[in-house]
Amino acid sequence: MHELSIATSILDAVEREGKLHPEASFKAVGLRIGEVSGVDIDSLTFGWEAITKDTEWESLKLVIESVPRKNRCTQCGNEFAVRDYEIECPACHSLATVNLSGDELDIAYIEAEELEGAEA
Amino acid sequence: MSRVVVEKKVLNENQILAEQLRERYRQNDVFCLNIISSPGSGKTSLLERTLERFPKDTRVAVLTGDIQTENDAIRLARAGFPVKQITTGGTCHLDARMIEKHLVGWDLGALDFLLVENVGNLVCPSSYDLGEHAKVVVLSVTEGDDKPLKYPSIFFKAELAVINKIDLLPYVPFDMAKARENIQKVHPGAEIIEVSCTTGAGLDQWLNWLEARREKAIGAPVR
Numbered sequence: 001m002h003e004l005s006i007a008t009s010i011l012d013a014v015e016r017e018g019k020l021h022p023e024a025s026f027k028a029v030g031l032r033i034g035e036v037s038g039v040d041i042d043s044l045t046f047g048w049e050a051i052t053k054d055t056e057w058e059s060l061k062l063v064i065e066s067v068p069r070k071n072r073c074t075q076c077g078n079e080f081a082v083r084d085y086e087i088e089c090p091a092c093h094s095l096a097t098v099n100l101s102g103d104e105l106d107i108a109y110i111e112a113e114e115l116e117g118a119e120a
Numbered sequence: 121m122s123r124v125v126v127e128k129k130v131l132n133e134n135q136i137l138a139e140q141l142r143e144r145y146r147q148n149d150v151f152c153l154n155i156i157s158s159p160g161s162g163k164t165s166l167l168e169r170t171l172e173r174f175p176k177d178t179r180v181a182v183l184t185g186d187i188q189t190e191n192d193a194i195r196l197a198r199a200g201f202p203v204k205q206i207t208t209g210g211t212c213h214l215d216a217r218m219i220e221k222h223l224v225g226w227d228l229g230a231l232d233f234l235l236v237e238n239v240g241n242l243v244c245p246s247s248y249d250l251g252e253h254a255k256v257v258v259l260s261v262t263e264g265d266d267k268p269l270k271y272p273s274i275f276f277k278a279e280l281a282v283i284n285k286i287d288l289l290p291y292v293p294f295d296m297a298k299a300r301e302n303i304q305k306v307h308p309g310a311e312i313i314e315v316s317c318t319t320g321a322g323l324d325q326w327l328n329w330l331e332a333r334r335e336k337a338i339g340a341p342v343r
Contacts, residue, residue: 002213002244009130017124027121031130036306038246038273085269085305095308103276105131105247110124 003040006105007047013107014057024112028061034104035069063111069102134248137216141223141251148228151334152236154214154250156274157258158267159240162284164192165317166258166326167237171199173327179342180233183222185214187239202226213244216251232342233334242267246274253337254278260285262292265299268306275306279333280313282326287316 014029033039041064052058069082073089074096080089087097129135145152157163167182174180181202184192193205204222206214219236228234236252238245246255257278259267262285268275275281281303289296296314303310313329315322335341 002211002247005211005213005215006130006247009133013126013128013130013132017126021124024122024124026124036273036276038243085272085302087305087308097308103273105129107126107128107130107132109126112122112124114122 001043003043004047004051006039007044007051010048010062010107011051011057014060014110017110021112023115025115026057026060026110026112028063028111030063030065030108030111032065032067032104032106032108034067034102036102037105039105041066065108067101067104070100071097072100073097131247131249134216137220138249138251141216141219144223144228145234145251145253148231149338149340150228150231150234151337152234152250152252153330153333154236154238154245154252154255155258156238156242156245156255156278157240157260158242158263158271161240161258161260161263162317163237163240163258164195166282166284166315167196167235168199169317169320169323170235170327170330171196171201173323174199174201176200178233179231180235181226181231182235182237183214183219184237185218185239187211192237208239212239212241213248214238214250215248219250233330242271242274246277254280254333256280256282258282258284259299261288261294261296261299263294265295266302268299268302272306275303275310278307278310280311280329283312283314284317286314286321287319 048062070079071082071087072079073094075094076092078089078091088095089097155163182196183204183206185206186192187208187210190205193203196203206218206222255278257274259281300312313322313325315326
């Protein structure tokens with residue numbers, strides 16, 4: 001269970017961005033989490049709710065994009081989702097395929113609304 | 121509604137520290153390994169056997185992580201090389217800051233190898249870069265040959281899987297061919313070495329891998 005530490009790191013990043021954008025009210029944090037990143041999304045959401053409860057960030061939602069594991073075939077260039085660890089290229093059946101994605105653990109963006117009265 | 125583009129790794133702070141550590145290792149020609157497994161797979165035993173077999177003038181140091189106790193550091197210090205225990209006090213993994221903190225007082229210029237034994241846990245340590253050159257996962261035959269499929273993240277990220285306790289193969293329903301196949305499914309091309317820390321089988325191969333992998337990383341043999 002390291003999702004609590006990860007939730008804390010997300011909150012640290014949000015607070016840093018908050019200082020850079022004092023005119024904005026943050027509504028949501030967009031995350032990209034790869035399926036082999038070793039991070040459990042339910043645990044992360046649970047941890048996030050626990051650490052933001054009764055704070056100014058309580059209403060800040062996590063919007064999580066789960067990134068599938070994808071490979072590219074080095075023979076024919078086909079890109080495909082890897083399911084059940086099957087790395088064979090579905091187009092040409094080559095086994096020479098390389099990993100493209102799946103271990104992401106990124107903060108992509110923060111959705112913000114301008115605070116009332118703030119100058120544009 | 122507007123969008124603030126962040127585009128950073130969640131563990132950005134850890135990543136920055138890990139890059140600093142990597143740079144220090146590079147400047148000092150230190151080869152660093154991050155050894156990860158579930159509790160009881162034999163990380164400490166593997167390190168004990170490794171240190172015993174190293175020539176006495178080998179320039180090696182060990183950082184060993186646990187939630188509580190100094191037991192592993194006491195075991196490992198018997199070989200006579202510098203060892204420090206990192207007690208996390210509850211945290212289930214090591215992070216780059218803990219490594220940085222525990223390197224204080226050690227002269228990296230006097231080392232060729234830095235071996236880091238992570239906290240026994242097959243999940244969380246896989247998310248934290250410690251600035252290492254490679255991750256090694258240890259799997260023991262008492263754990264089941266489907267572990268790589270159940271815990272894919274670490275097998276996906278480790279360059280080498282050490283399969284330990286092979287002396288127990290006659291007594292457990294562990295299918296070695298299946299385990300190897302499962303590791304390759306999760307991580308095509310991963311290297312695999314079978315060892316027994318009890319009988320010593322496979323340890324020469326592991327030590328050869330260690331030497332060769334260091335030479336590949338540093339670009340020169342041990343001085």
